[in-house]
Each structure stands twice: as structure tokens, then as C-alpha cells.
Amino acid sequence: MTTTPTKEGSAAVQARRVLVLNSGSSSVKYQLLDMNDRSRLAIGLVERIGEETSRLLHTPLTGGDAETRERTGRIADHAAALKAAAEELAADGLGLDSPELAAIGHRVVHGGLRFTEPTVITDEVLTEIERLVPVAPLHNPANITGIRTAEALRPDLPQVAVFDTAFHTTMPEYAARYAIDVETADAHRIRRYGFHGTSHAYVSRKAAELLGRAPEEVNVIVLHLGNGASASAVAAGRCVETSMGLTPLEGLVMGTRSGDIDPAVTFHLKRVAGMSTDEIDVLLNKKSGLVGLCGDNDMREIRRRIDEGDERAALAFDIYVHRLKKYIGAYSAVLGRVDAVVFTAGVGENSAPVREAAIAGLEELGLVVDAGLNAVRSGEPRLISPNYARVAVAVVPTDEELEIADQTFALVGQAESAGQQVPVGQVDN
Ligand SMILES: Nc1ncnc2c1ncn2[C@@H]1O[C@H](COP(=O)(O)OP(=O)(O)O)[C@@H](O)[C@H]1O
Numbered sequence: 001m002t003t004t005p006t007k008e009g010s011a012a013v014q015a016r017r018v019l020v021l022n023s024g025s026s027s028v029k030y031q032l033l034d035m036n037d038r039s040r041l042a043i044g045l046v047e048r049i050g051e052e053t054s055r056l057l058h059t060p061l062t063g064g065d066a067e068t069r070e071r072t073g074r075i076a077d078h079a080a081a082l083k084a085a086a087e088e089l090a091a092d093g094l095g096l097d098s099p100e101l102a103a104i105g106h107r108v109v110h111g112g113l114r115f116t117e118p119t120v121i122t123d124e125v126l127t128e129i130e131r132l133v134p135v136a137p138l139h140n141p142a143n144i145t146g147i148r149t150a151e152a153l154r155p156d157l158p159q160v161a162v163f164d165t166a167f168h169t170t171m172p173e174y175a176a177r178y179a180i181d182v183e184t185a186d187a188h189r190i191r192r193y194g195f196h197g198t199s200h201a202y203v204s205r206k207a208a209e210l211l212g213r214a215p216e217e218v219n220v221i222v223l224h225l226g227n228g229a230s231a232s233a234v235a236a237g238r239c240v241e242t243s244m245g246l247t248p249l250e251g252l253v254m255g256t257r258s259g260d261i262d263p264a265v266t267f268h269l270k271r272v273a274g275m276s277t278d279e280i281d282v283l284l285n286k287k288s289g290l291v292g293l294c295g296d297n298d299m300r301e302i303r304r305r306i307d308e309g310d311e312r313a314a315l316a317f318d319i320y321v322h323r324l325k326k327y328i329g330a331y332s333a334v335l336g337r338v339d340a341v342v343f344t345a346g347v348g349e350n351s352a353p354v355r356e357a358a359i360a361g362l363e364e365l366g367l368v369v370d371a372g373l374n375a376v377r378s379g380e381p382r383l384i385s386p387n388y389a390r391v392a393v394a395v396v397p398t399d400e401e402l403e404i405a406d407q408t409f410a411l412v413g414q415a416e417s418a419g420q421q422v423p424v425g426q427v428d429n
């Protein structure tokens with residue numbers, strides 16, 4: 001194995017592994033990647049953090065058969081979740097103490113306008129991420145805990161933040177600004193930031209590849225349909241419009257979030273229903289969307305209920321699809337020429353009925369889905385439109401973790417090859 005001098009000047013194993021942490025409001029997804037070939041050494045998920053029914057699923061991928069280990073029982077918070085993940089990695093000889101670990105890459109949801117690129121985390125960067133908590137209350141606190149815990153476990157390693165908002169900072173001002181009083185908006189930095197940017201960037205690039213064209217040559221609409229869901233219009237590789245706004249609440253119907261509503265609904269709930277701001281926040285972020293409409297937020301379960309004739313589930317599905325269709329139409333108009341509409345994330349990659357229903361009736365926009373191609377299940381990027389269609393419709397599996405690992409490793413590598421000291425151990429705990 002190659003050796004290189006460390007910052008202290010002693011010989012060490014060349015570090016080419018990256019740990020990626022994607023901390024959500026109640027879950028942590030993690031992956032350890034070997035950047036020699038960008039392969040995964042282990043993947044894991046801790047879900048339902050803080051509940052009695054927490055669960056950790058850990059899969060080492062270094063041996064022959066990938067066997068998932070499961071831990072159940074309450075995991076109190078994100079710090080405990082990360083420590084449990086670190087123990088699982090250590091049990092496979094992939095512990096965080098490994099000299100082969102080059103950096104830890106974190107998905108950070110809100111980076112405001114300041115962070116347009118992946119950024120090595122210093123105290124000052126962390127303070128800025130903390131300052132953005134009010135506009136990403138479900139996400140940034142979890143990201144911050146992830147950073148602090150990782151820092152405590154490996155204070156000598158560079159930690160890199162990859163921001164969901166970064167890809168959207170290219171949006172023109174007329175798309176990013178809300179039509180509200182300019183002084184008020186500026187004083188409180190109220191504008192459209194957009195989220196899931198790492199996914200929109202990765203998927204739009206992959207879609208261009210699938211079409212055999214350079215990203216600069218194509219205009220695509222990306223529909224990221226996970227638990228959180230957002231659409232973006234990407235022109236020549238740059239985001240020009242996206243559906244999430246100041247926070248990840250705006251836009252499409254999501255698993256538990258309402259997406260677009262008349263903002264006056266909130267005044268009405270306060271004045272007429274007597275709800276507090278916090279109660280309205282919980283209602284719109286956690287008790288709305290699919291779960292609010294029919295009690296389920298998993299599209300598989302909704303489809304199963306529809307097959308059994310459940311009318312509430314059918315209406316929830318129709319509302320979800322209707323919103324998607326509106327955004328496809330709107331973004332076709334924004335882009336003028338569309339080369340591809342691309343489905344991604346849990347629902348987009350797996351739900352043929354959602355894809356079929358969202359594109360149905362859009363022939364005038366050049367959009368058609370081939371039922372046979374749409375029914376194919378595959379982990380590969382693929383076209384689901386017939387050859388004759390004017391606009392391609394595609395499914396492109398997203399890989400936020402790989403993109404975060406690539407960006408993290410590139411940043412740390414660039415800094416080192418330029419002979420710069422990569423800031424480490426600068427986050428106060
Ligand atoms: N086979 C499937 N068929 C339909 N929907 C699916 C399938 N697998 C996952 N999903 C949907 O994907 C959602 C999760 O998407 P994902 O992108 O993993 O979300 P997140 O990253 O926001 O947690 C689930 O809630 C479910 O609705």
C-alpha cells in the first residue's frame with residue numbers, strides 16, 4: 001500500500017476512504033466509500049431516532065454476501081445514532097479510527113446564499129449553518145449534531161459540508177424572489193433557496209449522459225420524489241427554477257408536507273381555528289401531504305389500498321399526481337425546450353403508476369410513456385418513452401451519497417495537492 005507523509009511528517013497509509021453522513025430529521029443514512037474505485041464498503045440507516053422503535057440497519061459490503069445486521073430499541077438522539085453506526089463499522093474492521101479515512105462528508109440541507117460550493121467545515125462555517133436553523137428547522141439541527149459528533153470521534157479529519165441549496169444558487173433573481181415587500185424580504189433573507197440540489201445536479205448530469213449529450217446541451221426537468229419531493233428546471237446544466245422555497249415545505253405534495261398552499265391558510269388557522277404557530281408548523285410539515293390526505297405516506301401502501309378500492313387513498317394519489325403535472329407544465333414553459341423529464345428518488349424510481357399518471361395527457365408537450373418500458377424494474381438509468389417521442393422521459397436513480405463523497409474527496413484532494421493545510425479539529429464541541 002502507498003504511504004504518504006502526514007501533516008506531522010510521519011508515514012501513514014494513503015487515506016482514500018470517505019464516510020458520508022446524511023442526517024435527516026429522524027434518521028441518519030451513512031455510507032463508507034473507497035474512493036479508489038468509488039465502491040461502497042458499508043451502508044447503513046438509523047431510523048425513528050428518539051422513538052421507542054428506533055432501528056439501525058447496517059450492511060457491510062466487503063465480504064461475499066451482503067448481510068444486513070439489525071439493532072432495535074430506542075436510540076435517543078442523533079449523537080447516539082452516529083455512535084451506534086461507528087460501532088457497527090468498527091465491528092467490520094471499518095472503524096472511524098482507520099488511517100485510511102480521508103474525510104467525512106456531510107449533507108447539509110440549508111446553506112443560504114453564502115455556500116455555493118462544498119466547504120471544509122470550520123467553526124465559522126458551523127456558526128453560519130446554525131444561523132440558518134430557523135429556515136430549516138427539521139434538517140439543519142440534525143446536520144449540526146452529525147458534524148459535532150463526527151468531529152468528536154475524529155478531530156484530526158477534515159469534515160466537508162455539501163449543501164442541498166448550492167446547486168440552486170444559479171437561479172435568476174426573478175425566479176428566486178417572492179413578490180413581497182423587498183425591504184422585508186431582504187431584512188429577513190426571505191427568498192427561494194431550493195433543496196435536494198445534490199440530487200438535482202447528479203440526476204440532471206446523468207440524464208444528459210443517458211441522452212448521449214453534454215450537460216450544456218440539454219434542458220431537463222428533474223422530479224425528485226422521495227419523502228421530501230421537489231422539481232427543478234435545469235437549462236444547460238444550471239438550475240433555473242425549483243419548487244422548494246425558503247424552506248423545504250413549498251412545492252409538490254410530499255409524504256408528510258403540504259407543498260403549495262395559499263399562505264392565508266396559516267392566518268385562517270391562527271385566527272379562526274386558534275392554532276399556534278408551532279401547531280401550524282407541525283400540521284403543514286408533519287401531518288399533511290399524503291399522510292394528511294389518507295393516513296399513509298408510503299406510495300406502496302397507497303397503491304395497495306387503491307387496488308382494494310380505497311377512495312381516500314385514490315384521492316390522495318390524484319392530488320399528488322395533479323400537482324406533479326402542474327409543475328411539469330410550468331417548467332416546460334420556463335425552459336421553452338425540454339429534452340427530458342426525469343424521475344428520481346424512492347417514488348420516482350419505483351412507482352410506475354405515479355410516472356404513468358404524471359405524464360398521461362401531456363402528448364401536446366411531446367411527452368409519452370411506453371407502458372412496457374415503464375414497467376421494467378432496474379437500478380440503472382433508463383428511458384421509459386418510446387423512440388418516436390419528441391421529449392425523453394427517463395428514470396435515473398439518484399445517488400446523493402456518491403455525489404457527496406466525490407465532492408468531499410475532490411475538495412480535500414485539491415487542497416492537499418495545492419499544499420494547503422486542510423482545516424481540521426476546528427469545530428468546538
Ligand atoms: N417500491 C416502491 N414503490 C413505490 N414507492 C416506493 C417504493 N420504494 C420506496 N417508495 C417510496 O419512496 C419513499 C422514500 O423515498 P426516499 O427517496 O428513500 O426518501 P427520503 O430520502 O426522503 O427518506 C417511501 O416513503 C415510499 O413512498
Ligand SMILES: CC(=O)OP(=O)(O)O
Pocket residue numbers: 024109139164195196226227228229248
Ligand atoms: C430537503 C428535504 O426535503 O430533504 P428530505 O427529502 O431528505 O426530507
Ligand SMILES: [Mg+2]
Pocket residue numbers: 226227345
Ligand atoms: Mg432523500
